[in-house]
Amino acid sequence: MQATRDFSHYVRDAGPGLQHIDLAVEGVSCAGCMSKIERGLSAFPDVTLARVNLTDRRVALEWKQGTLDPTRFIDRLAELGYKAYPFETAGAEAAEVEQSRFLLRCLGVAAFATMNVMMLSIPVWSGNGSDMVSEQRDFFHWLSALIALPAAAYAGQPFFRSAFRAVRTGNVNMDVPISIGVILALAMSVVETINHAEHTYFDAAIMLLTFLLVGRYLDQSMRRRTRAVAGNLAALKAETATKFVGADEISQVPVAAIFPGDIVLLRPGERCAVDGTVIEGRSEIDQSLITGETLYVTAEQGTAVYAGSLNISGTLRVRVSAASEGTLLAEITRLLDNALQARSRYVRLADRASRLYAPVVHATALLTVLGWVLMGASWHDAIVTGVAVLIITCPCALGLAIPTVQTVASGAMFKAGVLLNSGDAIERLAEVDCVIFDKTGTLTLPDLEVVNAAGIPEDVFRLAGQLALASHHPVAAAVAEAAGAKSPLAGVVEVPGQGVRATLGEAELRLGRPSFCDAEPLAAERAKLDPEASIVAFSLGKAKYVFAVRQGLRPDAKAMVSALQKRNLRLEILSGDREPAVRAAALALGISEWRAGVTPADKIARIEDLKRAGHKVLMVGDGLNDAPSLAAAHVSMSPISAAHLSQATADLVFLGKPLAPVVAAIDYSRKALSLMRQNLWLAVGYNFLAVPIAISGIVTPLIAAAAMSGSSILVMLNALRARRVANRRA
Amino acid sequence: MEVMVILVPLALGLGLVGLLGFLWSLKSGQYDDLEGAAWRAIADDEPVQEKPAE
Numbered sequence: 001m002q003a004t005r006d007f008s009h010y011v012r013d014a015g016p017g018l019q020h021i022d023l024a025v026e027g028v029s030c031a032g033c034m035s036k037i038e039r040g041l042s043a044f045p046d047v048t049l050a051r052v053n054l055t056d057r058r059v060a061l062e063w064k065q066g067t068l069d070p071t072r073f074i075d076r077l078a079e080l081g082y083k084a085y086p087f088e089t090a091g092a093e094a095a096e097v098e099q100s101r102f103l104l105r106c107l108g109v110a111a112f113a114t115m116n117v118m119m120l121s122i123p124v125w126s127g128n129g130s131d132m133v134s135e136q137r138d139f140f141h142w143l144s145a146l147i148a149l150p151a152a153a154y155a156g157q158p159f160f161r162s163a164f165r166a167v168r169t170g171n172v173n174m175d176v177p178i179s180i181g182v183i184l185a186l187a188m189s190v191v192e193t194i195n196h197a198e199h200t201y202f203d204a205a206i207m208l209l210t211f212l213l214v215g216r217y218l219d220q221s222m223r224r225r226t227r228a229v230a231g232n233l234a235a236l237k238a239e240t241a242t243k244f245v246g247a248d249e250i251s252q253v254p255v256a257a258i259f260p261g262d263i264v265l266l267r268p269g270e271r272c273a274v275d276g277t278v279i280e281g282r283s284e285i286d287q288s289l290i291t292g293e294t295l296y297v298t299a300e301q302g303t304a305v306y307a308g309s310l311n312i313s314g315t316l317r318v319r320v321s322a323a324s325e326g327t328l329l330a331e332i333t334r335l336l337d338n339a340l341q342a343r344s345r346y347v348r349l350a351d352r353a354s355r356l357y358a359p360v361v362h363a364t365a366l367l368t369v370l371g372w373v374l375m376g377a378s379w380h381d382a383i384v385t386g387v388a389v390l391i392i393t394c395p396c397a398l399g400l401a402i403p404t405v406q407t408v409a410s411g412a413m414f415k416a417g418v419l420l421n422s423g424d425a426i427e428r429l430a431e432v433d434c435v436i437f438d439k440t441g442t443l444t445l446p447d448l449e450v451v452n453a454a455g456i457p458e459d460v461f462r463l464a465g466q467l468a469l470a471s472h473h474p475v476a477a478a479v480a481e482a483a484g485a486k487s488p489l490a491g492v493v494e495v496p497g498q499g500v501r502a503t504l505g506e507a508e509l510r511l512g513r514p515s516f517c518d519a520e521p522l523a524a525e526r527a528k529l530d531p532e533a534s535i536v537a538f539s540l541g542k543a544k545y546v547f548a549v550r551q552g553l554r555p556d557a558k559a560m561v562s563a564l565q566k567r568n569l570r571l572e573i574l575s576g577d578r579e580p581a582v583r584a585a586a587l588a589l590g591i592s593e594w595r596a597g598v599t600p601a602d603k604i605a606r607i608e609d610l611k612r613a614g615h616k617v618l619m620v621g622d623g624l625n626d627a628p629s630l631a632a633a634h635v636s637m638s639p640i641s642a643a644h645l646s647q648a649t650a651d652l653v654f655l656g657k658p659l660a661p662v663v664a665a666i667d668y669s670r671k672a673l674s675l676m677r678q679n680l681w682l683a684v685g686y687n688f689l690a691v692p693i694a695i696s697g698i699v700t701p702l703i704a705a706a707a708m709s710g711s712s713i714l715v716m717l718n719a720l721r722a723r724r725v726a727n728r729r730a
Numbered sequence: 731m732e733v734m735v736i737l738v739p740l741a742l743g744l745g746l747v748g749l750l751g752f753l754w755s756l757k758s759g760q761y762d763d764l765e766g767a768a769w770r771a772i773a774d775d776e777p778v779q780e781k782p783a784e
Contacts (some may be wrong), residue, residue, distance in 0.1 A: 031769035055764030097762075104756055112749040116742060143738065 005252040007070045010086035014062050018048060021070050023059045024232040026083040028052060040080045041073060056228040058087060078280060088256065093231050096224045103220050105211040106155040113151030114203070114210045117144045118705075121203040122612045125702050134196055141200050147204040148380075149186060155209050156182055158216060174354040174399060177361055181394035182208060188387045204391050204704045211712045212399045219403035219423065222410050229419055239487035240246060241273045242266075244317075258320055266316040269472035272309045276318040277302060283314035289574050289612070289643050291622040294551065296534075308624060308643045312474055313497055342526070348424045349673075350402045352679055357398065365389045368695050385697040390705055392694040393687055397711040401679035404719035409672035413721045416664040417655040428635040429665060429672035431616045435564060436607065436633070438621035439575035439585050444551040445657060446622075446641045448478035451533060452526070452548045460545060463504070464538045467511045471500050475536050475549050476511065499536075508539035519544040531580050553588060560659040561589045567666065569617070574603050576625050577647040603629035620662060622646055667725045675722050679715045686711040 007021070014020035027035065034052045037059060041050035049062035061073055070086065075082040099125070120140045127137065156179070163175035182205045189200035203653045242265040243256055245251045250265055255273045258264065263279070266272055272285075284296040289308040296312055299305060305318060365386045372382035410420050437443050453461065465483020468476040470492035489509070492502040499512010511600060514523035517537035527535055533548035554560075564571060573594035575582045582596035595606070608631055610617050619626070619633035622642035630636035630649045640651035647653055654661035690707050693699055755761065 031773050034766060034769060036771055052766060053763040054769060055763045101756060101761075104761060105753060108749060108752045108756065112745055112752075116745045120738075143742075147742070657756060 024087040110155035110210040144202040215400040218407040281316040284312040286310040389694040397683035408722040417661040429669035432618040434570040434615040441622040449552040450482040
């Protein structure tokens with residue numbers, strides 16, 4: 001049975017007679033790749049569009065309806081050396097793209113208005129000092145109003161809306177003082193223009209919006225980029241399943257096109273993409289991604305299997321109980337919901353700052369008005385001074401202080417192999433003083449590895465590897481991988497559930513269960529030495545060998561542990577695996593605190609204990625059983641190989657085999673948090689200088705404009721320092 | 731000073747043309763891939779030939 005690939009789920013119509021598909025492509029990184037791919041795909045005669053998006057690492061393709069099968073594009077890209085997968089834009093990502101376009105439109109309008117209002121303001125400023133007549137000034141002020149009012153009404157929407165939402169629910173966020181400041185400044189300027197006054201603040205109000213929109217847009221594009229990468233990764237994980245479309249006919253379809261009641265085929269070495277029940281076949285399955293347990297479980301008719309399980313030895317037919325959007329494990333989902341609710345109580349630094357900031361600023365403005373009235377000034381002059389205080393304190397620098405640092409830091413983390421799922425993850429990660437690791441798949445690699453390779457003669461190892469190539473069994477695959485075998489032996493016979501054999505000259509070669517190779521005593525001896533390893537035997541005529549295969553520690557796990565300990569972090573392992581396996585890993589890494597055989601609820605309980613003791617916990621885990629504890633921890637991280645739910649729950653995701661990104665992420669976030677605080681202090685310091693000038697009533701629009709842009713630029717420049725982290729290697 | 735009657739609308743009109751140009755370029759997707767656009771500018775080979783739609 002050969003499966004056909006069916007990607008029609010991803011193809012959509014693009015105008016009359018045209019079809020469109022988006023592909024996520026791995027390894028596109030430069031201009032060279034871009035033109036190579038575009039030329040390679042345009043070579044198909046009926047392709048009308050082939051365009052690479054380097055930011056999102058995707059290709060958009062359009063072709064004449066019915067002329068091409070989309071699988072040919074993927075094959076063509078494979079020939080060019082790129083792995084590509086069909087891709088479907090998630091709803092959340094489409095919304096992000098729309099939002100960032102809207103912000104850019106607002107920014108364009110605000111920038112246009114700022115420049116043109118400035119063009120009118122500068123003559124007024126210089127004219128006030130010389131010979132400008134009042135009619136000319138009024139004319140310029142009215143023109144400014146004509147530009148600034150509609151522009152502010154349009155470009156201010158992101159702030160006004162969010163401020164309105166906050167006020168309605170009885171909260172204060174940064175957008176409340178911004179909105180009040182802008183609206184009051186504009187209103188006062190209109191009144192002043194009518195009264196033929198010297199000073200108006202149209203320029204200050206619209207410039208403020210421009211600067212703040214820059215910050216907003218940076219914040220948004222950071223989130224959009226992570227979202228795009230996360231979307232690609234979901235597609236790159238190639239969530240497809242082999243579905244029966246007829247009695248004996250199978251087709252490779254995306255998981256999104258599988259529904260409860262469908263029957264899927266699960267071959268040895270494949271990872272199950274759906275939840276369901278086995279209806280035919282017998283096999284062993286590896287559920288370590290779900291439970292953390294590394295021992296294989298027997299699956300036969302009636303056994304429930306979950307998405308993420310790895311099929312080991314036999315072919316299974318599975319009836320789907322719930323496809324991509326169904327429940328996984330009711331218990332885990334329930335725990336996860338509880339934990340997520342608790343999580344949302346975290347108050348971000350920006351919001352904490354604005355809670356302090358808004359009342360102080362508004363009280364100062366009010367006191368200024370009252371003070372001037374008491375000192376005998378007219379109500380008009382007092383109010384004008386009060387509004388000037390609001391304008392000068394409007395949180396221009398404050399609005400940029402945090403998003404600029406976040407953008408720079410997340411760019412640096414991106415280069416170090418860390419993706420952010422949430423914007424405030426940086427702040428939370430910086431506060432961490434305790435790190436909890438899951439063992440299986442986090443400290444260890446998800447792939448199996450031969451641990452006693454050094455004890456086996458090289459030529460024997462190579463032969464075993466060549467023989468292993470014939471089998472789909474994951475243990476055999478590990479042997480073949482370790483031996484670096486490329487050319488399979490001829491005439492290999494697979495004995496289901498036992499192993500593979502072949503004849504080479506006189507000798508018979510066998511690889512498989514110890515009993516199949518007649519090597520039981522040797523295997524028992526090895527098993528005593530390494531109780532958690534799977535033993536696979538190899539016989540070469542009379543000579544017998546055994547390979548111990550298990551998940552190895554990540555290459556730099558030890559170095560990473562000592563680097564974290566050097567940073568005064570308390571380390572702990574919480575694993576769902578058996579005691580000897582966890583003990584061995586803890587001992588090898590030098591982590592003294594560890595617990596084995598813990599359930600998801602136990603993990604949460606332990607995290608709650610630590611929280612009550614005042615610790616801020618970073619949870620690093622990958623299994624489905626870790627998802628609730630990832631959500632319960634102060635901040636969480638997952639490797640890219642993690643189960644879907646865990647990856648979606650984690651605040652940060654790291655790429656690749658080494659654990660070094662964990663250390664890098666902590667360093668970058670600590671640096672970023674200190675820069676955010678510094679920026680906030682810079683903004684406060686600016687206010688200390690500017691507010692007395694405003695209260696004393698000698699502020700002119702020129703001073704306001706200079707002070708505001710000066711402080712914004714200072715804060716932005718300071719944020720750029722987040723790219724550098726002192727002695728990262730230490 | 732009568733010249734201002736021409737100059738001011740002229741200046742604003744030019745600015746407005748710039749703004750409309752920006753909004754058009756945004757709408758036609760030219761800001762969707764800033765990284766790629768930066769590289770395309772210095773790509774030394776011929777751009778991909780777009781085939782005429784029939």
